[in-house]
Amino acid sequence: MMLDHCYSGVYKGFLSDSRIAVRLENCLSDLLSSGTAVINRLAPTHSLKAAFYRMLSNKRLEHDDILEGGYRLCNSTLNSLKHVLCIQDTTEFNYRGIRNKLGELDPNIGPTGNKTVPGFFCHPMLVVDAESSSIQGLSSVIIYNRTWHQKDKNERNYAQLPIQDKESYRWIKSTELSRGIIPETTVMTVIGDRESDIYEEFIVVPDQRTHVLVRSRADRNLSDKGKLYSRLDGIVPQGNSTIHVSSTKKRKARIAHMDISFSKVIICASRNYKGEQKTIELSAILVKERAETVPDGELPILWRLLTTHRIETLEQANQCIEWYKKRWLIEELFRVIKTKGFGIESSQLGSGAGLKKMLSMTLLVALKIMQLKLGLKDESMQAADVFSSNQIDYLDMVRQRVEGGTELQKNPYKKQTLAWATWLLARLAGWSGYKSHGPPGYITIKEGLDKFNQQFIVYAQVMEHKDVCKD
Ligand SMILES: [Mn+2]
Known part of the structure; x- marks a missing residue:
């Protein structure tokens, strides 16, 4: 799977029109090597631009077709x-900038969260190996939009609607779609933030091989008349741990000391739940920062997790906390495709269908960037899994340029591993290279890959020229 042709053959298998398949595979490669979803920036020539526009406006190719290729790639790794x-x-x-261009008639565009800005929503499911944390791919992506003249929630009596008719059904549907991609012998733990604390999800999603792990949104009633939060608060902590908190707008950087409590709980259905099963047994975990590390003016870090995994020991509780922490990977995926990365919201396309196709392509390509970064942790991955041999030769030339004189400034990874290559990309983007400065971020790696690709094109042309001269 070379970076420059890691998509070849993916679409030929199932798109009936093989010309569209080849064009799509080429466009994905171009997108990957350009690092931007803005066509004017990614396609240097007029004919390449035209090829992109043609593909994105082709009615015989839908965004789900593009995503299907991603599901197949994911399945092949599992x-x-x-x-x-x-x-x-x-x-x-959000596509604030092209509001006039899009118009209210485009069926693929509607109001987003703030009700006036045009755009759509995207709900992906990212598959990560529970053991190594390596990213395997996407097993489902639901892209949807609201409509401009929809009645408000009160008028529609929204709370009373069956879950299938609510937007929140996506949290359940995504698992159902993913079951078809993830082999039956693989255990799945479905992870979501507070928004996915939905009673139906606990009833419908779990099966022989499927578990749910979510952050609690509301203080639920328990079957013995108690409340979830006071139950958890009443338990003497069964263990503790520390977490590294990086600084954000709301939080100071620190090493937080956390108390951990857990308990079996039987929660009651929400008032509007229409199904038969009115209670379900789950495990609940409380992770709460001790007063001693909470800075003045901040609230303690507090997580309440609910899961269908059986938790009877501190070790099992810690394991679930570790799994939940991996949720940040999906936030990173969003970051890589948005402003600091591919700039998907700066796209100038004039159609919602085209924008959704561009988003689908960008999701697949952004995953590659994330895999590069994760290669830093997994030294069994080889540069040749991602780069062609000419690209590796060029990387070695980059190495001679960017390595400093002292031991500390040398590439610390074994030659020709993926980590070795990623270190070089990050150096190209201006990252210091010192281990003590912390690992490079995704955006740095993407910038490095952009630079590398620009330089490699020139190098490849020179090499080609040399070959021609030899003949
Ligand atoms: Mn969320």
Whole structure:
């Protein structure tokens, strides 16, 4: 799977029109090597631009077709895996800048969260190996939009609607779609943030090989008349751990000391739940920062997790906390496709269908970037899994340029591993290279890959020229 042709053959298998398949595979490669979803920036020549526009406006290719190729790539990596984390979340895409261009008649565009900005929503499920944390791919992506003249929730009596008719059904549907992609012998733990604390999800999603792990949104009633939060607060902590908190707008960087409590709980259905099963047994975990590390003016870090995994020991509780922490990977995926990465919201396309196709392509390509970064942790991955041999030769030339004189400034990874290559990409983007400065971020790696690709094109042309001269 070379970076420059890692998509070849993916679509030929199932798109009936093989010309569209080849064009799509080429466009994905171009997108990957350009690092931007803005066509004016990604396609240097007029004919390449035209090829992109033609493909994105082709009515015989839908965004689900593009995603299907991604599901197939994901499926092909899963056979030997015992347990995967299926991390889901929703993000919105705003196209404020092209409001006039899109118009209110475009059926693929509607109001987003703030009700006036045009755009749509995307709900992917990211598959991660539970053991190594390596990213396997996407097992489902639901892209949807609201409509401009929809009645409000009160008028529609929204709370009373069956779950299938609510937007929140996506949290359940995504698992159902993913079951078809993830082999039956692989255990799935479906992870979501507070928004996916939905009673139906606990009833419908779990089966022989499927578990649910979510952050609690509301203080639920328990079957013995108690409340979830006071139950958890009443338990003497069964263990503790520390977490590294990086600084954000709301939080100071620190090493937080956390108390951990857990309990079996039987929660009651929400008032509007229409199904038969009115209670369900789950495990609940409380992770709460101790007062001693909470800075003045901040609230303690507090997580309440609910899961169908059976938790009887501190070790099992810690394991679930570790799995839940992997949720940040999906936030990173959103970051890589948005402003700091591919700039998907700066796209100038004039149609919602085209924008959704561009988003689908960008999701697949962004995953590659994330895999590069994760290669830093997994030294069994080889540069040749991602780069062609000419690209590796060129990487070695980059190495001679960017390595400094001292031991500390040298590439610390074994030659020709993926980590070795990623270190070089990050150096190209201006990252210091010192281990003590922390690992490079995704955006740095993407910038490095952009630079590398620009330089490699020139190098490849020179090499080609040399070959021609030899003949
Ligand atoms: Mn969310």
